[in-house]
Amino acid sequence: MSVPRARLLELMKAQCEIFATTYNPDGVRMGNKILRQRLRGPTMAKYYPPKGPSLQNLYSEFKQLGLEGINEEWEDWQEHLAGRQQRGKAPPKKKTGPPAPTKGQK
Amino acid sequence: MSMFRSKKLDIGSFLNIKVIRDHTKRKVFAQYEPERQALRYIIQNTTLPAKTRAEAQLQLTQMHCYTRPTQIRGRCLLGGKGRGIFRDFRLSRYNFRMQALEGNLPGVQKASW
Numbered sequence: 019m020s021v022p023r024a025r026l027l028e029l030m031k032a033q034c035e036i037f038a039t040t041y042n043p044d045g046v047r048m049g050n051k052i053l054r055q056r057l058r059g060p061t062m063a064k065y066y067p068p069k070g071p072s073l074q075n076l077y078s079e080f081k082q083l084g085l086e087g088i089n090e091e092w093e094d095w096q097e098h099l100a101g102r103q104q105r106g107k108a109p110p111k112k113k114t115g116p117p118a119p120t121k122g123q124k
Numbered sequence: 125m126s127m128f129r130s131k132k133l134d135i136g137s138f139l140n141i142k143v144i145r146d147h148t149k150r151k152v153f154a155q156y157e158p159e160r161q162a163l164r165y166i167i168q169n170t171t172l173p174a175k176t177r178a179e180a181q182l183q184l185t186q187m188h189c190y191t192r193p194t195q196i197r198g199r200c201l202l203g204g205k206g207r208g209i210f211r212d213f214r215l216s217r218y219n220f221r222m223q224a225l226e227g228n229l230p231g232v233q234k235a236s237w
Contacts, residue, residue, distance in 0.1 A: 049168035052161055059154025062196060065214065066135040066147050116127045 128152045128190055137201040149195050156191035160184065 027043050034041040040050060071079075077087050102108050129148045137143065166172060166180035189195055198209045200216035208217040213229060224232045 047168060047170045049165040049170075052165045052168055055161065057154075057157050057161070058193070059150075059157040062193070063150045063154040065150060065198070066137045066143070066201065069134050069136040116125065 125188070125190060138204045140204045142206065143199055143204045146197060146199050149190050152188070152190040153193055153196060156187065157193075160187065160191060 030043060031041050033039075040048065042048060073089055074092055077089050077092075080087055099108070125148075128151070129144065130151070133139075133144075135143070135147050163180045163184040167177050167184065169177070197206055198211055198214065199206050200209055200219055201214045202219040202223075203216055205216040205219075209215065210217065210220050213220055213223075215223060220229070223229050225234070
């Protein structure tokens with residue numbers, strides 16, 4: 019028992035109306051498959067685990083709650099840096115902006 | 125490219141420049157993905173005029189290479205290696221073995237028969 023093509027197309031049309039899909043009997047490429055794809059970016063961007071809180075951040079958080087703590091290591095480091103600054107041995111300022119394009123590179 | 129790189133370090137895994145670069149590419153891809161998909165839709169839609177599609181093609185090829193998903197590569201979370209990575213665990217084969225033998229990976233055990 020064969021069903022005429024016109025009848026099948028009618029069925030397809032009704033189906034498309036009901037399910038709100040595009041009626042495309044000739045199978046023309048309309049790129050809808052790209053619209054159906056989900057965005058992969060958010061999951062891909064989560065590949066590496068986020069940075070956890072540092073000791074210094076924890077101390078500053080605790081300060082808001084009225085708790086005090088002394089991060090000796092950090093204070094020592096700050097003193098050391100201040101000493102270096104006085105002796106003129108501090109590291110130079112960082113460059114800002116992207117580096118200038120070099121010759122012979124695309 | 126340094127213009128895409130975040131000013132402050134925002135990942136807590138093993139760090140080297142390749143890991144930072146890959147992370148940057150991932151974020152840039154996530155940011156530009158809707159734009160890329162829109163262009164791809166225009167290109168693949170044969171009912172649109174040929175000129176529009178050609179322009180979209182040109183625009184897509186002229187986007188920065190960091191916005192391409194093919195630039196992204198899985199890297200080991202513990203060693204930053206780019207080859208021999210188990211995707212499910214995000215570890216290189218050696219680190220995977222070490223972690224598995226220590227029992228840090230739930231459900232993984234050494235085969236024996």
